[in-house]
Amino acid sequence: MKQPIIFAILALFPAPSFAETVFIRAGHLIDPERQTVAAKQLIRVEEGKIVSIGPDGPTPADAKIIDWSSKTVLPGLIDMHTHLADGMSLPHPADILSVSSAEAVLAGAGAARKTLRAGFTTVRDVGVYRGLTDVALRDAINAGFVDGPRMKVAGAYLTIPGGGGDVTGISPDVGVPDQFRYGVARGPEDAKQKARFLLQKGADFIKIIASGAVLALGGEPGQEEMTEEEMLAICKVAEARGSYCIAHAHGAKSIKAAIRAGARTIEHATFIDDEGIALAKAKGVWLAMDIYNGDWIDSEGRKAGLPADYLRKNLETTDVQRTGFTKALKAGVKMAFATDAGVYPYGNNAKQFAYMVRFGMTPMQAIRSATVDAAAALKMDGQVGSLKPGAWGDFVAVDGNPLTDIRVLEKVNSVVKGGELVAQ
Numbered sequence: 001m002k003q004p005i006i007f008a009i010l011a012l013f014p015a016p017s018f019a020e021t022v023f024i025r026a027g028h029l030i031d032p033e034r035q036t037v038a039a040k041q042l043i044r045v046e047e048g049k050i051v052s053i054g055p056d057g058p059t060p061a062d063a064k065i066i067d068w069s070s071k072t073v074l075p076g077l078i079d080m081h082t083h084l085a086d087g088m089s090l091p092h093p094a095d096i097l098s099v100s101s102a103e104a105v106l107a108g109a110g111a112a113r114k115t116l117r118a119g120f121t122t123v124r125d126v127g128v129y130r131g132l133t134d135v136a137l138r139d140a141i142n143a144g145f146v147d148g149p150r151m152k153v154a155g156a157y158l159t160i161p162g163g164g165g166d167v168t169g170i171s172p173d174v175g176v177p178d179q180f181r182y183g184v185a186r187g188p189e190d191a192k193q194k195a196r197f198l199l200q201k202g203a204d205f206i207k208i209i210a211s212g213a214v215l216a217l218g219g220e221p222g223q224e225e226m227t228e229e230e231m232l233a234i235c236k237v238a239e240a241r242g243s244y245c246i247a248h249a250h251g252a253k254s255i256k257a258a259i260r261a262g263a264r265t266i267e268h269a270t271f272i273d274d275e276g277i278a279l280a281k282a283k284g285v286w287l288a289m290d291i292y293n294g295d296w297i298d299s300e301g302r303k304a305g306l307p308a309d310y311l312r313k314n315l316e317t318t319d320v321q322r323t324g325f326t327k328a329l330k331a332g333v334k335m336a337f338a339t340d341a342g343v344y345p346y347g348n349n350a351k352q353f354a355y356m357v358r359f360g361m362t363p364m365q366a367i368r369s370a371t372v373d374a375a376a377a378l379k380m381d382g383q384v385g386s387l388k389p390g391a392w393g394d395f396v397a398v399d400g401n402p403l404t405d406i407r408v409l410e411k412v413n414s415v416v417k418g419g420e421l422v423a424q
């Protein structure tokens with residue numbers, strides 16, 4: 001009899017209240033959409049959403065004011081490739097079997113909090129080994145139980161048995177509970193069923209592991225895992241449900257197969273070749289290239305005792321991915337900010353900005369990739385990453401000017417989400 005009572009309480013308090021009006025004074029306001037900076041602006045947020053932005057001026061006597069008049073303000077940041085719900089960095093892939101589902105989700109809550117406080121007010125969480133923990137974390141954040149970014153989640157990985165999204169590194173005669181294998185698929189028909197299951201259980205999109213992974217035992221990043229036929233079947237299921245598929249693809253062949261199958265974004269895109277670049281451009285596919293974490297894995301991950309196989313594959317993929325990033329950027333392929341948070345400690349997402357600038361972006365382009373461009377890739381245009389009236393009142397403030405020194409974004413200490421002050 002306890003369940004109905006809990007649901008009744010949830011219905012009474014479904015989400016935090018946003019009824020109040022909040023004014024934010026911005027010393028400088030960066031508009032990534034228009035690529036402009038305006039001095040001394042006043043932002044009015046009502047019920048969590050932007051109502052108007054204009055020159056700073058008088059506010060009502062009893063108004064709630066967030067005074068960032070000495071800071072540079074920009075829309076809340078978006079990371080297109082995180083793993084918050086797998087909330088703990090474990091050195092061995094099978095270590096996930098040593099923690100309970102509750103421990104994993106609670107660790108995810110900690111990861112979500114750190115990420116939000118680092119200025120990332122929206123993330124796309126692209127897969128968990130323990131299926132659907134990400135759905136639980138997203139829903140807990142939306143209900144106001146846990147502090148964290150707005151999340152779009154995958155539910156699990158659509159992967160071949162033993163592939164980059166399966167639990168690897170265990171003996172063949174050791175059984176693994178079903179929840180770790182919600183997305184392990186054998187052939188197109190099975191892949192369809194698994195995709196339908198995840199969407200029905202609350203996934204926002206489907207994440208396909210098209211090629212081998214760096215951080216998995218067995219499988220090489222350059223090798224194909226899921227076939228084009230399987231990917232096509234999955235992407236059609238997602239599309240029919242008003243959703244979409246995305247693909248983890250390091251290898252050149254897997255990248256092209258995933259694009260042809262209908263993937264909306266290509267994750268990693270490490271060994272992308274000229275043909276892949278042309279195809280991505282022609283089809284308007286986004287690349288989500290995590291060009292920061294290779295350095296972290298090689299230094300800190302090495303010290304933390306990551307398996308030798310991970311370290312070797314990381315070295316084989318780091319520089320070539322950065323070269324590919326520069327090439328694809330020059331060719332005009334759409335790029336979205338994506339870091340693979342969880343590989344490195346949570347809250348350090350913004351460290352990737354400097355890499356994006358070093359490998360070819362202007363600071364404004366890098367900011368766009370984590371705001372207006374990421375929002376478009378997420379199909380959340382005008383809702384997040386934007387200063388347009390009607391968008392969520394999500395903002396970050398920094399000391400200094402990120403357009404002259406992008407690294408100031410690594411020190412975000414003031415965050416507002418939905419008009420509510422998260423950190424000052």
Ligand SMILES: [Zn+2]
Nearest residue numbers: 081083126340
């Ligand atoms: Zn990842």
